[in-house]
Amino acid sequence: MSVIAPKFRLGYFLKGIFDNAFWILTIVTLAGIPAIQIVLFYLELPVIDGELLTAFLAFTWLFNPTMQVPLIKALIYSDLFRIAAFPGFGFAALIAAGTIFVERKMLAKLQLRVGPFYCGKIEGILQLAGDGLKLISKEIIIPAKADKPLFWAAPVLFVGTAAAFVALIPVAPGGWVVADLDVGLLAVFAVIGFFPIITILSAWSANSKFPFIGGIRALHQMVSFEIPLILSLLGVVILTGTLNLSEIVESQSSFPWIIFMPIGAIVFFTTMLAELERIPFDLPEAESEIVAGWLTEFSGMMYGLVQLGSYLKLYAFAALFVIIFLGGWTGPVFWPPLDTELITEGIPIPNYAGDPILTVAAPGLPLLDKDPNEWVMQEQGGLVYTSGQLLVSGVIWFVLKTVGVIFFILLPRGVFPRIRLDMLLHIGWYKLIGLSFVNIFIALGLVYAGVIGPGGIL
Amino acid sequence: MADALFLAISVLTIGSAIAALEMRSLVYGSIALMGTLGGVAGFYVMLDSPFVAMFQLAVYVGSIAVLILFTVMLVKRELIFKKIEDPKRKFAGIGLMLIVILALGAVIMDSGIKTISTDSDPVDFREIGGDFLTYYWPALILMALILAGSVMGALVLARREDTIENE
Numbered sequence: 001m002s003v004i005a006p007k008f009r010l011g012y013f014l015k016g017i018f019d020n021a022f023w024i025l026t027i028v029t030l031a032g033i034p035a036i037q038i039v040l041f042y043l044e045l046p047v048i049d050g051e052l053l054t055a056f057l058a059f060t061w062l063f064n065p066t067m068q069v070p071l072i073k074a075l076i077y078s079d080l081f082r083i084a085a086f087p088g089f090g091f092a093a094l095i096a097a098g099t100i101f102v103e104r105k106m107l108a109k110l111q112l113r114v115g116p117f118y119c120g121k122i123e124g125i126l127q128l129a130g131d132g133l134k135l136i137s138k139e140i141i142i143p144a145k146a147d148k149p150l151f152w153a154a155p156v157l158f159v160g161t162a163a164a165f166v167a168l169i170p171v172a173p174g175g176w177v178v179a180d181l182d183v184g185l186l187a188v189f190a191v192i193g194f195f196p197i198i199t200i201l202s203a204w205s206a207n208s209k210f211p212f213i214g215g216i217r218a219l220h221q222m223v224s225f226e227i228p229l230i231l232s233l234l235g236v237v238i239l240t241g242t243l244n245l246s247e248i249v250e251s252q253s254s255f256p257w258i259i260f261m262p263i264g265a266i267v268f269f270t271t272m273l274a275e276l277e278r279i280p281f282d283l284p285e286a287e288s289e290i291v292a293g294w295l296t297e298f299s300g301m302m303y304g305l306v307q308l309g310s311y312l313k314l315y316a317f318a319a320l321f322v323i324i325f326l327g328g329w330t331g332p333v334f335w336p337p338l339d340t341e342l343i344t345e346g347i348p349i350p351n352y353a354g355d356p357i358l359t360v361a362a363p364g365l366p367l368l369d370k371d372p373n374e375w376v377m378q379e380q381g382g383l384v385y386t387s388g389q390l391l392v393s394g395v396i397w398f399v400l401k402t403v404g405v406i407f408f409i410l411l412p413r414g415v416f417p418r419i420r421l422d423m424l425l426h427i428g429w430y431k432l433i434g435l436s437f438v439n440i441f442i443a444l445g446l447v448y449a450g451v452i453g454p455g456g457i458l
Numbered sequence: 459m460a461d462a463l464f465l466a467i468s469v470l471t472i473g474s475a476i477a478a479l480e481m482r483s484l485v486y487g488s489i490a491l492m493g494t495l496g497g498v499a500g501f502y503v504m505l506d507s508p509f510v511a512m513f514q515l516a517v518y519v520g521s522i523a524v525l526i527l528f529t530v531m532l533v534k535r536e537l538i539f540k541k542i543e544d545p546k547r548k549f550a551g552i553g554l555m556l557i558v559i560l561a562l563g564a565v566i567m568d569s570g571i572k573t574i575s576t577d578s579d580p581v582d583f584r585e586i587g588g589d590f591l592t593y594y595w596p597a598l599i600l601m602a603l604i605l606a607g608s609v610m611g612a613l614v615l616a617r618r619e620d621t622i623e624n625e
């Protein structure tokens with residue numbers, strides 16, 4: 001009979017706990033606290049209400065109800081929050097997790113299956129968490145003759161590059177982007193250029209036949225589809241005259257560019273499918289031919305990291321499509337404009353008879369408006385909104401559009417078969433490049449005909 | 459801060475250039491070459507020209523380095539070079555390199571580069587693009603024709619005569 005712990009004795013158990021506690025206390029005292037002090041020394045701390053926020057003050061204010069909103073607001077507007085949580089990694093990873101769930105269930109419904117069903121009461125919603133736990137707890141196996149440094153580095157580099165791509169995506173009005181570059185679109189092209197390198201290096205370092213074939217296929221595919229990808233976005237750059245992604249979004253406040261550039265949008269969508277290695281262009285991971293392509297030798301959390309990176313990349317590409325062709329966060333504002341009296345006077349508080357006895361000044365929407373002490377007003381479509389209202393509405397529109405594009409990226413997987421390699425290269429090098437040049441000439445024609453651009457009709 | 463960054467990027471660039479030459483493994487050598495090209499992109503960023511830096515990354519690191527990796531992985535190593543260890547040639551090469559560097563440095567230092575003021579505003583890439591399309595348009599068209607000609611020449615040279623063999 002097998003038992004989990006055959007030699008269990010309470011004394012050993014307690015000794016283990018005390019040993020762990022001793023070592024944790026020792027290491028925290030000797031290394032942890034000095035490390036925290038060093039980090040605090042170099043950290044640029046915010047100034048709230050004229051006082052520099054030190055660590056002691058932060059702990060004090062945690063229990064002061066009037067200071068909690070400014071404290072949280074200072075946290076939200078810090079760089080760390082941007083990189084780790086909202087427009088950066090956490091937000092993208094959340095959307096990526098949702099994408100995996102929707103992909104499984106939607107494909108199952110398309111193919112008259114059930115899909116993941118048992119984990120969690122509703123539609124197997126906990127399957128993803130279960131898979132994550134499984135991947136973390138599995139052993140990482142490295143092939144005996146693999147090139148170890150590169151093999152270890154490849155998944156981490158893949159996730160890092162995908163996160164760099166995510167960092168360039170603006171999500172909401174008012175500068176909600178991790179890296180707001182003046183040459184944002186070029187930075188996107190530069191980041192996309194790193195993916196084939198990482199793919200081929202990881203494929204080579206596994207020292208195995210299937211990953212190498214998959215890596216060579218991925219390289220062919222990515223390099224040949226990068227050129228139409230870049231060319232298909234140039235039409236929008238010609239019309240807007242800027243490379244900054246936020247400015248490209250703001251140029252579409254009255255109409256999205258897909259109205260004038262449907263060909264560019266189609267070319268970009270096709271190249272996007274190819275860059276993401278999704279069906280019908282999933283030759284690098286063709287599971288019926290070469291096991292799992294360049295992912296064959298990855299196991300455990302290394303495979304998990306590559307999957308995380310590829311879904312982050314999927315989100316970033318869908319968001320790029322939304323930003324460039326569908327107008328990003330622009331759309332009707334859900335939240336009706338606030339009363340001007342509320343902003344200028346404050347909130348009147350009546351007594352029992354209904355006569356106003358005092359007026360409380362309302363210092364902006366809590367958490368959402370940028371400045372805690374005054375209202376930041378912006379005009380959009382003839383109405384005046386606060387920046388917090390525009391933020392909420394913008395994020396909702398952006399997520400709705402991105403989810404729609406992700407749905408259309410997932411859909412071909414249930415519909416189309418995989419295409420041949422020579423057909424893929426033919427599409428990339430002949431048809432898509434030709435179509436993207438057609439798109440560029442349409443943009444030039446619109447500019448020179450005086451329809452759009454400086455001095456144009458629209 | 460800028461000096462520390464400059465030193466770090468210089469060490470990265472020159473160190474990985476030396477590594478690219480000296481590594482026994484060709485794949486690691488080409489990775490080191492990527493480090494060199496990325497370091498040059500870092501110099502462009504420090505010189506307030508992110509436009510050129512991004513093109514450096516997209517073209518050199520993203521495409522040229524991939525091409526080199528691809529070639530290295532597909533060609534058998536014994537076929538392309540034999541191991542020739544000759545310390546005399548090595549030292550001669552290092553000496554030649556030093557002479558060339560000193561000569562070039564002397565020429566550059568003598569050319570009045572010290573009198574350039576460094577606190578002027580960076581030139582916007584839109585102005586450069588506008589200049590290219592208006593004042594320097596003959597040069598642009600000449601470059602485009604040369605590139606198109608070289609691409610066509612490469613296509614003609616690389617064309618295989620499979621169809622004739624099949625007939």
